[in-house]
Amino acid sequence: MIVAQALFVQKPGYHGSLDNGSIVALITTGSEIYMNERAALIQRLLAIISDYRAHDRHPPDVEHVEKWLSQFPEDSALNVLKELVGVLEKSYFSKARVISEFANLVENPHFVGNNPAQYWKSASLLDIQKGGNSQHDLNELISSKISEKFGVVPAVNAVGAPDYYYTRKSYSI
Known part of the structure; x- marks a missing residue:
């Protein structure tokens, strides 16, 4: 079953009615939202941890984080990532x-x-x-x-x- 969500965004500077293309509709499936959230969290994590490893031959990248996440069950990986980013954003020493x-x-x-x-x-x-x-x-x-x-x-x-x-x-x- 695919659940679709629609997000309607009024174009900047437009204060008219909802017709004539004044609204941009973004429709995504639940799995796309999940992947977008995961990708955004990975980018936040990389922004946090990359400062120490910027000069490594192989600094952390999306592939590195995805490989690390693969050790967790797929249905838990997003929650692990959310918690890790939340903790690091509050306690990480740059x-x-x-x-x-x-x-x-x-x-x-x-x-x-x-x-x-x-x-x-x-x-x-x-x-x-x-x-x-x-x-x-x-x-x-x-x-x-x-x-x-x-x-x-x-x-x-x-x-x-x-x-x-x-x-x-x-x-x-």
């Missing part, structure tokens, strides 16, 4: 926000004391993630902020450092 937070963190006296440059000469970032590159990528972000602000390149995995920083990013799409 790359720009993370860089801003790192910029504040690397000089925060509660973490680094009163002499941040000296602190970062002895502290070490940890790069111990097995598989994936997210920890390495985040270490590059924080390291660039430290270098930019203090002219110091922090050690990574230094043995005997007085303090270690473990960075972690998690998402599985």
